Amino acid sequence: MQSLTRLGDDLNFASSIIDQVDALTLPRFQAQDLTIRTKPDNTEVTDVDVAAEQKIRSMLGRSRSRDAILGEEEGESGSANRRWIIDPIDGTRNFMRGVPVWATLIALEEDGEIVMGIVSAPALHRRWWAGKGLGAFTGRSWANAKQIRVSEVENVSDASLSYSSFDGWAKRGQLRGFLRLAQESWRTRAYGDFWSYMLLAEGAVDIACEPDLELYDMAALVPIVTEAGGVFTSLDGSPGPWGGNAFAANSRIHAEALDLINSISDGEGTARA
Structure with a gap:
């Protein structure tokens, strides 16, 4: 190092x-x-x-x-x-x-x-x-x-969620999980691309996620989010920009929000416990 x-x-x-x-x-x-x-x-x-x-x-x-x-x-x-x-x-x-x-x-x-x-x-x-x-x-x-610092929002129900589009979630078979997270969140806006993660780092939004990304889409965002006190992982919870997708939030709600988006997949009749 x-x-x-x-x-x-x-x-x-x-x-x-x-x-x-x-x-x-x-x-x-x-x-x-x-x-x-x-x-x-x-x-x-x-x-x-x-x-x-x-x-x-x-x-x-x-x-x-x-x-x-x-x-x-x-x-x-x-x-x-x-x-x-x-x-x-x-x-x-x-x-x-x-x-x-x-x-x-x-x-x-x-x-x-x-x-x-x-x-x-x-x-x-x-x-x-x-x-x-x-x-x-x-x-x-x-x-x-x-x-800059991320927000101190402690619950998804009080969180602002930023995303890019619906298409990728449907292709991933995770549209229902995304919609569940959106419904549980206080507010949703499609700011999209890098902008979602910079707003997260500044504390203006609390969750940012995308289902399909390349390394060059994410790499520069990671240290900005994490040095601002946030958590940046893939949708499977692996740290960093290596998983082909992104899920970032302040550290207080990252786990709760990630559980919500992964709690149900398209085609399932009921959410997983």
């Missing part, structure tokens, strides 16, 4: 990368001449996604040449105990449609653990970051950063 000083240096470096990526992506937001293609997994990618990842890879190549990289658009390169995990634009469909909820996500994995994450949503004028043992923060710059 690297020292806190080294981790702080990596965060500063990641922030400098994000500054340049924001300068590339934000001017292209709401552009009428985006080049868009559909990938084999039926998700869209724009020329801006590709350019943003190339910018990140170029800067990493110059200053962190020994490190491996995993990116959404160009896959895996290198082999090392340190790996940068990139989602150049999380929320590409929002970006395409002129919805300002999209962000660049950069994480650092070391020896199999995500130790750092940074999320920048320039159209929202917001940025969040965290390093293991350093806390979680938000602000438009390091100078005006504010430390």
